[in-house]
Amino acid sequence: MTNARKSTKTPSITEKPITGSKVLCDTLLDEGVDTVFGYPGGVVLPIFDELYDSPINFIIPRHEQGGTHMADGYARASGKVGVVLVTSGPGACNTVTGIATAFMDSIPMVIITGQVKTHLIGNDAFQEADTTGITKPITKHNYIVKDPKDLGRTIREAFHLARTGRPGPVLIDLPVDVTTALCQMAPKGEFLLPGYKVRTEGHMRQIVKAAEAINAAQRPVIYSGGGVLISEASAELTELVEKSNVPITTTLLGLGAFDENKDLSLEMLGMHGTAYANFAIQECDLLVAIGSRFDDRITGDVKRFAPNAKIIHIDIDPSSISKNVKVDIPVVGDAKKILVELNKLIEFRERKEWLARIAELKEKFPLTYDNEGEGIKPQYVIEEIWRQTKGQALVTTGVGQHQMWAAQFYKFSKPRHFISSGGLGTMGFGVPACMGAQIACPDATVINIDGDSSFSMSLLEIPTAVEHNLPVKICVLNNGYMGMVRQWQELFYGHRYSKSYMKQPCFAKVAEAFGAVGITVSKKSEVADAVKRMLAEDKCCVVDFQVEREENVWPMVATGKGLHEMAGLPTNTSERV
């Protein structure tokens, strides 16, 4: 209690010693937390007792993994820190997939896990797990608080680390005796982080170089990623695109940073990106990467990626620069701040030839599918949802073919409207993520476009949506397969569909049993009405679209191929792959 505190301007802080649990709850409120996702258990009972009187909105998922994805969806939709509180051992272990998912996509979260008493740690006590050991590689940082003196500051630091720089999940492991010990709340901004430096201002010399390169380029392309959304830099990005007259493609996580309905948009690039985006990358003479990290799903064969291009890379994380692809002009800092400066130096160019070439690519290789047959095409369902929601819905997904179709056929025009597990590719993410997003944006139309297998991994969270009156719409593109696995087996394993099928229950009945609305759609002619009905529902609604079973996602850059070596282009559909 003798900590000399330098910071003075937090009048709300009582000098009266209070319990660790109260310090935690009070600090959460002071950090602006309105919602916590969590699940009780033995060692966190003191904290839960404190929560009994707290104004914090507490959401209990049916499984801690779901709770973690909810916090993640909440964070992605709102830009705020998602908070999770679970018990030790099994509770903590159940959050691991959710933490890793958030870590890969740089999502700000604070995860608080209970721990056994400090003197029992290391003795294989009941429900003990080495939580900090397990989560070290999947958190931006983690803590175990063994001295009550450190508690207040640690919570402050955790929020600071989670939301600044390249954001990420931060975990605090709290032994139960620390939560009952007397300690004090720390003032805002009290950190002991001598090793944590974030460079937000870009280096002016680098910015000038970047601007010169853009102004001089004949065939430039902008490739932006999730970092632009994290940095809230959509407006600045849009200004850059329009001022420079440079076409833009985004990653899966970057969708919505620039309006996909505009001419300069090439939509998504990469393994299942549009042909025009991928060709443009291969033909460009300058690639401007902003808040993206040259993931292998983006680059294809990295040795042949953008072979003729000079590369500018704007990123807040120095370790992202030249990690996978050698960069010519790195600019380290916050995308928004850098773009503001960069835009001042950008000059408009006609780029007649290049834009004509882009138009030609779009004309020749449009993103299409064959909707002539009897069956329900998954792409058609998504287009119908897009039409009826006027492109304004907040869309979450599971992982698989449906995720790629959602990215391809729902045209996003606003940031934070597409929420999907990119880096880790976590099936089961969609259902809880859409609930978190709905909590963050109560007035938004939130639609989870899911696959039947992904949905099966987290449908147990539907009762949570029903309980909290969350009007989320869950559209299962039910192909009766682990479609993406089946597609690879079709293409690369001679149609041997090994273990990629499971017998599913009637999802509509499952939904009804959980208290949600359930709809089954088996005819193409029913799709539009079902979407309409779903959108009109004011409670959780599950629509089981029984889509064509063996539809594939095209185009596709198979592993090891260059981005230009796409299979399934409109002109060569007969010789796919």
Added chain:
Amino acid sequence: MKHTISALVQNQAGVLSHVAGMFSARGYNIDSLVVGRTDDPRFSRMTIVVVGDNDVLEQVRKQLAKIVPVVKIFDYTNEKLVQRDLMLIKVASTPEQRPEIMAMVEMFSAKVVDIGLKFVTIEVTGPEEKIEAFIEICRPYGIKDVARTGMLALPRHAKA
């Protein structure tokens, strides 16, 4: 190629495992890693010898910098260094062989720190090559055990 990196870290639980875990998770090769407190009890210094080309070194540096309790990183690749490794080596020796061994000890400015009937234990410090050379000349007698600190390093001239 070997590179020597030194990192000043906050002296707190879990830093060593964090750093070591980062190296293994990212597939970097550590030749040696030494940790010890500095004159300031709040900080420890890690001296890490990594094997890899310049691109690897660059990534190692950046990834180290990302670890929150890592305060500062010094890359000694192009600097003149004072490098020291300390070894305790237990060599088989009959009483008759002792004079020979004592002569070797003398030549290497080493020190005998323990003598038994069948073995002598010798302490050697110096740069890596010297340590390796000493091991080689002991080999014919029979080496019972070796313990080494791994490499410590500081630059010769403090930068202005």
